Amino acid sequence: MAFAPWSRAIERVCEPELMEGAEQALAYAEADFSATDQAMVERIACCFGAQLGERIVDLGCGPGNITFRLADHHPSSLVVGVDGSGAMLAIALARLDQLRLRHLQQGERPRASVSFQQARLPCPQLQGGYSAVVSNSLLHHLHDPQVLWSTVRQMAAPGAAICIRDLRRPADQIALERLVATHAAGAPPVLQHDYRQSLRAAFTVEEVEAQLVEAGLSQLDVGAVEDRYLEIIGRHPI
Numbered sequence: 310m311a312f313a314p315w316s317r318a319i320e321r322v323c324e325p326e327l328m329e330g331a332e333q334a335l336a337y338a339e340a341d342f343s344a345t346d347q348a349m350v351e352r353i354a355c356c357f358g359a360q361l362g363e364r365i366v367d368l369g370c371g372p373g374n375i376t377f378r379l380a381d382h383h384p385s386s387l388v389v390g391v392d393g394s395g396a397m398l399a400i401a402l403a404r405l406d407q408l409r410l411r412h413l414q415q416g417e418r419p420r421a422s423v424s425f426q427q428a429r430l431p432c433p434q435l436q437g438g439y440s441a442v443v444s445n446s447l448l449h450h451l452h453d454p455q456v457l458w459s460t461v462r463q464m465a466a467p468g469a470a471i472c473i474r475d476l477r478r479p480a481d482q483i484a485l486e487r488l489v490a491t492h493a494a495g496a497p498p499v500l501q502h503d504y505r506q507s508l509r510a511a512f513t514v515e516e517v518e519a520q521l522v523e524a525g526l527s528q529l530d531v532g533a534v535e536d537r538y539l540e541i542i543g544r545h546p547i
């Protein structure tokens with residue numbers, strides 16, 4: 310019996326890794342992800358406590374949405390955002406300048422706790438020893454998911470907190486269109502298009518579990534979150 314095309318399981322279709330276009334980066338930076346970004350930062354605090362250690366890295370940081378929130382939550386940590394896109398990092402650095410200016414105008418000491426580094430992963434030159442490795446919405450961009458897991462192993466100190474969140478690939482085309490209608494109906498066309506592509510490029514919980522076994526990271530827990538995310542959380546072995 311032939312299945313209707315919209316009820317067939319969706320195969321993964323990769324999207325471009327880096328978000329290099331200036332228009333695409335700006336549209337992303339202007340979109341409001343504040344509720345889900347805040348939820349991630351609170352989830353990290355809830356799982357690992359108020360202290361994340363001295364150095365936190367945010368892989369695939371984009372314009373720094375999560376990076377700045379982590380720095381606010383963990384003022385005694387140094388937070389480093391890493392991304393391969395010059396367009397995204399230009400926005401992140403402009404935000405950092407604005408933040409420093411605001412602190413100066415308010416008579417506060419400028420914060421030195423946030424910095425950004427341009428690097429396309431995999432990047433063996435990146436230093437390790439981070440007490441926390443965080444990443445939001447990078448995994449689905451990577452054509453080879455092992456790039457993220459080998460980078461986690463490269464950068465995490467023994468016992469480091471690890472929290473990765475990403476989209477989860479929907480079961481079929483009907484479920485995909487339902488997610489677009491629920492979460493992106495009012496978004497600009499460029500973001501709606503990106504959202505569809507991202508959902509198609511994302512992984513399932515079972516696929517990520519297999520990736521972690523291959524990477525020797527099976528101590529990390531993988532779970533579905535809400536209708537569209539997956540989360541990978543745990544500690545690096547001591």
Ligand SMILES: C[S@@+](CC[C@H](N)C(=O)[O-])C[C@H]1O[C@@H](n2cnc3c(N)ncnc32)[C@H](O)[C@@H]1O
Pocket residue numbers: 326327328329368369370371372373374375391392393394397428429430431444445446447450451
């Ligand atoms: C959807 S954005 C997420 C941005 C940010 N983490 C956030 O939560 O807002 C994905 C980011 O991953 C970056 N990226 C994709 N592949 C990469 C790679 N191989 N190395 C470094 N950055 C990469 C893209 O340039 C983009 O900025």
